[in-house]
Amino acid sequence: MSQFAAKRLAVVGLGLIGGSLAKALRETGCVEHIRAYNRSAQSLQFALQQGIIDQACSSIGQLCEGLEAGDVLVLGVPVLAAGPVLEQLHPAVEAGVTITDVGSTKSWLVAEAERVFGEAPSNLVPAHPIAGSEQYGVEASRADLFRAHRVILTPHANCGASHLERVRELWLACGAGIDEMTPERHDEVLGATSHLPHVLAYILVDLLCSMEQRGEVLRYAAGGFRDFTRIASSDPTMWRDIMIANREAISSRIDEYEQHLDRLKAALEDESAEAIQEIFERAQATREAFLKQSEQSS
């Protein structure tokens, strides 16, 4: 069981993840007061009406008013917006407040914190909950979004142990499992398992929609296509940011992907049924192993 308890939770950027975190912590009863600031006032009003938050703030300044040591401030904004938000937090938040985020790339956040603060501050704990959906916005938020999901904490060199522990407890309270790795390692691994698949799905739909037979093509797209491209319904702005922030790792993965694709193309040109089957069988076996592993761990 988690020991997490806090007087105040403050959320900048109340989307699917920020909203779900507020709901999850509200449900546990371990936070007394939840406040949020969001660029779109509509999301804030919705959250207020639904009782997801107690206070809708009209500025980051107001959000930071009266925050004390022990309170937690969560960045729920798209990855590239984190830097500008940190600039505003820098003069406004006292050092005892734990600052954490939920972004899908981590080295970028640390670099931005170094730019803004001189060095990454000890109260900043970069984190990434591996949960989500192609849906987005606070309207789609769910209290159980993180239950039985992994959250990766990526402490930087200057990260304070007590702040790290606090963020760990926060996520445990939401029912998540915790892992830890460096920001660089995180970006490598997620570049392969999450960012690359999103690229591939977006590009497939991009190709189909450029085809002359576009209408016919979509008419005969079946369930496999629907599942395959589900992630291409994800928020374009959020994913644009991830692309830019994790540019190098993603570029490397795309290059490697094309090399593997070219190997299949060569096998096709040679009509080498054996080589094709070998690739497919290895992939199928790997995926089955993945499914077995995720059943065991859930």
Add this chain to the structure above:
Amino acid sequence: MSQFAAKRLAVVGLGLIGGSLAKALRETGCVEHIRAYNRSAQSLQFALQQGIIDQACSSIGQLCEGLEAGDVLVLGVPVLAAGPVLEQLHPAVEAGVTITDVGSTKSWLVAEAERVFGEAPSNLVPAHPIAGSEQYGVEASRADLFRAHRVILTPHANCGASHLERVRELWLACGAGIDEMTPERHDEVLGATSHLPHVLAYILVDLLCSMEQRGEVLRYAAGGFRDFTRIASSDPTMWRDIMIANREAISSRIDEYEQHLDRLKAALEDESAEAIQEIFERAQATREAFLKQSEQSS
């Protein structure tokens, strides 16, 4: 309502599709006797015990014994096996029996029929039910697999009108909707909507399983990855056959895909957030339109 009724249904290759077709027609009561031949005797015994078929045949010769005009013979074998099966059917089946198939590529079948029969026979009606699953084998078959799904009929130049009509009625009886196009057009369209996505999913898993951090990578693969790669759990033999049989269309689609991927790569290299967002927004909008369209048609 469908007018379909037949004395005998004969199935060569009792997998997911052949088995589901037998179950669906059995449920409607419009077929008196269902017989099947399959390379694996185990599948036949299973189907016999489950009452999916009335007779398990030990050879294609036995399967064809006593078939009469008005009976229907269905090829449920992998695409590349259809030619060799047609060679055995050629001397054994009388011309009044309607022969149809369920394969995912159509030009190949017509070419094989021309090779075996001299010209594609009038009683051969190529068909492709756009339904399936990453599961396979008769054990996974379901009577409702085709309900509210499209079946594409791809008549060749010599196709007999009465046989075409018969196959149309057969699929209507299973609850499917019917479309018609040329074999070539079918292979173009399905190359984009089905074959290419399978390639992309297999190759993604192939890449991940070749990575040094393979274990870690799979550990952090989340729901998006699971959906994206579902089709990489499909039968490798079946898909190897589809690759070979629709080689040219698939190669072209892969080339086009790489061109679109390269455009994204260039935008990444230029750090052009705008170009990236444009691609993602177009893809997202296209997929949403696809979802709306498929809701309306189902």
